[in-house]
Amino acid sequence: MAEQPMPLWEVFIRSRTGLAHRHVGSVHAADAEMALQAARDTYTRRGEGLSIWVVPSAAITASDPAEKGPLFEPTASKIYRHPSFYEIPEEVGHM
Amino acid sequence: MYSQALNERVEGPRIVEDPEKLAAFQARIDAEERIEPNDWMPEAYRRTLIRQIGQHAHSEVVGMLPEGNWITRAPSLRRKAALLAKVQDEGGHGLYLYAAAETLGVSREELYEQLLAGKAKYSSIFNYPTLTWADIGCIGWLVDGAAIMNQIPLCRTSYGPYARAMIRICKEESFHQRQGYEIMLALCRGTAEQKAMAQDALNRWWWPSLMMFGPPDTESRHTAESMRWKIKRFTNDELRQKFVDATVPQGHYLGLTFPDPELRFDEATGHWRFGKIDWDEFRRVLAGHGPCNRERMAARRKAHEEGAWVREAALAHAAKRRARERAQKIAAE
Numbered sequence: 205m206a207e208q209p210m211p212l213w214e215v216f217i218r219s220r221t222g223l224a225h226r227h228v229g230s231v232h233a234a235d236a237e238m239a240l241q242a243a244r245d246t247y248t249r250r251g252e253g254l255s256i257w258v259v260p261s262a263a264i265t266a267s268d269p270a271e272k273g274p275l276f277e278p279t280a281s282k283i284y285r286h287p288s289f290y291e292i293p294e295e296v297g298h299m
Numbered sequence: 300m301y302s303q304a305l306n307e308r309v310e311g312p313r314i315v316e317d318p319e320k321l322a323a324f325q326a327r328i329d330a331e332e333r334i335e336p337n338d339w340m341p342e343a344y345r346r347t348l349i350r351q352i353g354q355h356a357h358s359e360v361v362g363m364l365p366e367g368n369w370i371t372r373a374p375s376l377r378r379k380a381a382l383l384a385k386v387q388d389e390g391g392h393g394l395y396l397y398a399a400a401e402t403l404g405v406s407r408e409e410l411y412e413q414l415l416a417g418k419a420k421y422s423s424i425f426n427y428p429t430l431t432w433a434d435i436g437c438i439g440w441l442v443d444g445a446a447i448m449n450q451i452p453l454c455r456t457s458y459g460p461y462a463r464a465m466i467r468i469c470k471e472e473s474f475h476q477r478q479g480y481e482i483m484l485a486l487c488r489g490t491a492e493q494k495a496m497a498q499d500a501l502n503r504w505w506w507p508s509l510m511m512f513g514p515p516d517t518e519s520r521h522t523a524e525s526m527r528w529k530i531k532r533f534t535n536d537e538l539r540q541k542f543v544d545a546t547v548p549q550g551h552y553l554g555l556t557f558p559d560p561e562l563r564f565d566e567a568t569g570h571w572r573f574g575k576i577d578w579d580e581f582r583r584v585l586a587g588h589g590p591c592n593r594e595r596m597a598a599r600r601k602a603h604e605e606g607a608w609v610r611e612a613a614l615a616h617a618a619k620r621r622a623r624e625r626a627q628k629i630a631a632e
Contacts, residue, residue: 246394
């Protein structure tokens, strides 16, 4: 008997106020409400979170790791985007 | 418990990999880079991981059964709450691991189907019965202790999702071992009968715990490949020795003896030397002929079958609600 697959959800948790929600893993659940409950039971058994997001995994669009060269290379050559590119005399102090 | 999985042949057609890609992959591994789900990987690496993570997940889930046996009979509310929390953790660990395996392109349903059909294995240790309350102490102390020994190096395993799952698991697992040792301590400080119960449990769990690390290195066929790919970082025998060295003094502190007349401290190397492991027993249990193999599988099948209507109903309810929302939206437009 082939079982109907349960939808997959990605789980994001905010561990403290002031911090962003962070991806912690995934759960299977029939709907969003059950996904939230499953995420609570699976990922916050020791007070790890103050807030949970669940997102259908299928709703995520990801970049292709094989394309990471062309995608990210343009930033590698732009070293003038970093503060250390600029020379400030020592006498001026911290800037 | 789980490196047992690395000692069997990976099934499936032989695939000839592109030597250039293979070399680039090995270079990433050698540079301690983590491999992530969408990265290129050799088919044998993928299969080995699916099998190992799957077996690891199954072990967590089946591992709930021997301990679940004692939840209703725990001797105090404190012990009962701790045991419940521990068993719930094992279920959670199973879920982290199934999720990690799914990133390799296999579904949880498929993995579960393999377990229920008897095609996938789980750790041999869970095929032994829990006869007394002291067995719950021994499982925490020895079985979880051996699992931690195996799992700490897996936090640095080369496959990212597996390593991340192991980090979470290891954090939670140390409570398991401590609660087990505390149970043993309470029994050993109790009446003569309670201490005898603790000794009896140690006598029965010691050798199966040593078998959890898998066959000796001389017989382990796939260790070399798994080490080269840094799925595995220590050999079975190395981990087993670490476990014995850590555990023997803990047992002596309890005032217990180990069921091994050859056990002795080797001053020259600083290691505890132990006697010969009965590998025939290990192979029998893995092949399905341990004391509880049939009972464990029957319990998993029953739980899966009796839960089927809940899963179906949840999916049907979600589908109905989606359809209703769609209809309302169309009506509103």
